[in-house]
Amino acid sequence: MKAFDLHRMAFDKVPVEFLGEVALRSLYTFILVFLFLKITGRRGVRQMSLFEVLIILTLGSAAGDVAFYDDVPMLPVLVVFISLAGLYRLVMWLMAHSEKLEDLLEGKPVIIVTDGELAWEKLQAENMTEFEFFMELRLNGIEHLGQIKRAILETNGQISVYFFGDDEVKAGLPILPGKCVERFTTVPEENDYSCTRCSAIFHLHAGDRRNCPRCANPEWAKASRAKRIT
Template sequence: MKAFDLHRMALDKAPLEFLGEVALRSLYTFILVFIFLKLTGRRGVRQMSLFEVLIILTLGSAAGDVAFYDDVPMVPVFVVFVTLALLYRLAMWLMAHSEKMEDLLEGKPRNIIEEGELAWEKLKHENMTEFEFFMELRLRGVEHLGQVRLAILETNGQISVYFYPDEEVRPGLSILPSYCRERFVVIPEAGYYACMNCSEVMEFSAGDRKPCPRCNHHAWVKASTATRVT
């Protein structure tokens, strides 16, 4: 084998004319994917559920193989696309007629904030970091959790947020970046403080040094009472 053989590096053993076949195969798979998305509805191009991601990944694997490999026939791939389309339609029908099937394939929405505090027991089962979660809330104009009456993690990964009216905003954990929040183990002055770990809000006197009764964490930040600016 010759080192730095440009033809081998670019095409291996395939002739130059094979590039035209790759272009044709790519057009073929593009059309099949387009037809699949049209048949399954516009949900296919929005935020996807876990089940929809599974379908698309399977679809992409079949499309990639037939586009690049000369020994992969095109008709069986068409059968794969038809099978997936029928499977998707069947799954949609089953979910429309069975709540248990819908929960199995799509998952359930989960409350992640309730009455200004993290729904701790529910949130810790979700595969979402604090950075991602707080970023999503900040993008919706949330400064601290006390502004939020209810936040729901939807099955497609989006977060639905329902706010308190300004006059009902309560003290809450600030979700600004960490450099904007000073942490305390010993409370410097009387007031409301929020647990850095679970968002529990408590009223303290100056000099208090107590763990969080909810999660036993020792770091606190001053609870914010800022109202939303619209």
């Protein structure tokens, strides 16, 4: 085999005319995926549950194989799409009649922030880091956790946020990017400080050097009381 053989790299063993067949196969699979999404009424990948993403990945695998491989027949792929559409409809019907099955396949919403305090154990259980979670909150115009009455991680990965009124905002952990928030292991002045890991608020004095009683984290950030600008 000759290295850097451009003809082999571009066509391998298929003739040039096969490119036209690839175009036809791609159109065929595009139409099948489009029809599947129309039938199931999907809105967008961001709004898909784990089960629905699994269905789409399976469809993508079948569509990719039939589009590029000359030895993959087209009719069995149609059967795959019809079978998955039927399975999807069946599972949706079963979930509508079984809360346990719905919880198994879709999961449950998880409350991550309550009254300005982060439930970091729940966040870790959902395989989501504080950095990812805080980024999502910042996209909602949130500066610190004290502005949040309740934040819920939905089953589709989105975050629902309910805010305190301006006169109810509490001292909270600033969630701006790292360089925007100064962190201390030795407190410089008396004030309310927030644990940078679990967001617990404590009143500390100048020179205090202590670990968080809640999570043993040694780093602190000055708590913010900034109100939301709407």
